[in-house]
Amino acid sequence: MDVLAAADPTLPGSPADGRRHTLPPGLLDALRAAVGPGGVAVDPDVTASYARDMMPLAPAGTPGAVVLPTDTGQVAAVVRACAEAGVPIVPRGAGSGLSGAANAVDGAVTLVMTRMDAILEVDEANRxxxxxxxxxxxDLRRAVESRGLFYAPDPSSYDWCTLGGNLSTNAGGLCCVKYGVTTDAVLGLQVVLASGEVLRTGRRTVKGVAGYDLTRLIVGSEGTLGVITEATLSLRPLPAAPCTLVAAFSSAEQAGAAVTGAVRAGLVPSLLEIMDATSITAVERHTGVRMLGDEDTPAALLLGQSDAGGALGMAEMEHLERVCLAAGAVFSFVTDDLAEGRMLLQARRDVLTALETLGSWLTDDVCVPRTAIAPLIAACARIAAEEGVVVAVVGHAGDGNMHPTLVYDAADPAHVAAAHRAFDRILTAGTELGGTVTGEHGIGRIKQDFLAREIGPVGLSVHRAIKAALDPQGLFNPGSMFSMR
Structure with a gap:
């Protein structure tokens, strides 16, 4: 029997808290009528698995029900039923987020969008x-690559994160330096509003400035303004096979100087990533492979790629190599061998997996001016020493988006508290360096105070006015991004 169909609505909302988070009378029947009995779960063993995303410090509640629709009509019916009952809705994808934006609210309906997984159209002529x-x-990247096309946004979790989550958080990735973040690839959306009405935003044309840009308003709104049920995405021609650079530095300051030198030189690689010594050591320990062979572990490593193709790509990476050497690189290597390039890039993608072997991890997300990358790394090292936690810094050096990752003992309350303090101190350091508290992960339920400080009281009042206009009952993902009070 389908476990979703067999759920008992009278069971407690969570094995952990022992509380009941049942739905109002009649709502469960309305939800089952909307999506079918196999699309509704209230069994606590099932709902608990949808309680939170991958941000361990963000608060999470217990869903009153988990609902899995399969089309826009079902989503609209669920929204109308919840609005009539006054029950909040938390939209959710695969749960790969790192801000708590998909975390459940006690007694709310968690609307899981993973069954709406169709690629409806690929228009090669209009890309x-x-x-x-x-x-x-x-899956989208692979599907369009077979047609000579390319979907650019590539979060580190691209092999399992869903596009709905990418849209809701305006996710970035390793290729942002050249191709931008998710919103730069969105032409239009289909969105279910709080009224249950279906809104279409944007268009299929390359250009279009008719009316407010509602598409960009919805992208990055973390499910607080509507539920995205369809997206029209811009594709690019499939890039050429990449050329890859690796450069090692004896200090983070030298690596930072290389990044700013590349910007001044007008270089726009398809990828430019940085790893600090803690990250490099963790990956080498995890894989058993020295990234630079017999060379000593450097203080910082830059990984660059060009997808310009052939001689152009090699020339771009050789130019970047000269910039790195001028900044003080102690080792550099350029290759157009695909296997070598994949191996070097895999080391960057392996950082979180490697850190997991050391303890629980918590990834921060702070974006600073590229000239402030080295000062941020230095600040992270100081905070790590003062709080007694491990902080490994990796990030998208090409756009200044850094991901300091904390490793701590989750079984030790004092160590958890230290990790939380370090997390907050890193955000403060980033803003003091002229940065922002999130470059791609979003605000969620972990950075609300920081958002309020960053945008100020006038900015916060505008956010609240937009929220009130589109969601007057405040039922879409309450508690994410900002409070209404």
């Missing part, structure tokens, strides 16, 4: 795709 929100990022 666009129409997709449902449950499509996995990697």
């Amino acid at each position: 666009l795709a129409v997709v449902q929100p449950g499509v996995v990022n990697r």
Whole structure:
């Protein structure tokens, strides 16, 4: 029997808290009528698995029900039923987020979009795709690559994160330096509003400035303004096979100087990543492979790629190599061998997996001016020493988006508290360096105070006015991004 169909609505909301988070009378029947009995779960063993995303410090409640729709009509019916009952809705994808934006609210309906996973159209002539929100990022990339096309946004979790989550958080990735973040690839959306009405934003044309840009308003809104049920995405021609650079530095300051030198030189690589010594050591320990062979572990490593193709790509990476050497690189290597390039890039993608072997991890997300990368790394090292936690810094050096990752003992309350303090101190350091508290992960339920400080009281009042206009009952993902009070 389908476990979703067999759920008992009278069971407690969570094995952990022992509380009941049942739905109002009649709502469960309305939800089952909307999506079918196999699309509704209230069994605590099932709902508990949808309680939170991958941000361990963000608060999470217990869903009153988990609902899995399969089309826009079902989503609209669920929204109308919840609005009539006054029950909040938390939209959710695969749960790969790192801000708590998909975390459950006690007694609310968690609306899981993963069954809406169809690639509805690939228009090669106009270089666009129409997709449902449950499509996995990697699956779209592979589907369009077979047609000589390329979907650029590539979060580190691209092999399992869904496009709906990418849209809701305006996710970035390793290729942002050249191709931008998710919103730069979105032409239009289909969105279910709080009224249950279906809104279409944007268009299929390359240009269009008719009216407010509602598409960009919805992208990055973390499910607080509507539920995305379809997206029209811009595609690019499939890039050429990449050329890859690796450069090692004896200090983070030298690596930072290389990044700013590349910017001054007008270089726009398709990828430019940085790893500090803690990250490098963790990966080498995890894989058993020295990234630079017999060379000593450096203080910082830059990984660059060019997808310009052939001689152009090699020339771009050789130019970047000269910039790195001028900044003080102690080792550099350029290759157009695909296997070598994949191996070097895999080391960057392996950082979180490697850190998991050391303890629980918590990834921060702070974006600073590229000239402030080295000062941020120095600040992270100081905070790590003062709080007694491990902080490994990796990030997208090409756009200044850094991901200091904390490793701590989750079984030790004092160590958890230290990790939380370090997390907050890193955000403060980033803003003091002229940065922002999130470059791509979003605000969620972990950075609300920091958002309020960053945008100020006038900015916060504008956010609240927009929220009130589109969601007057405040039922869409309450508690994410900002409070209404």
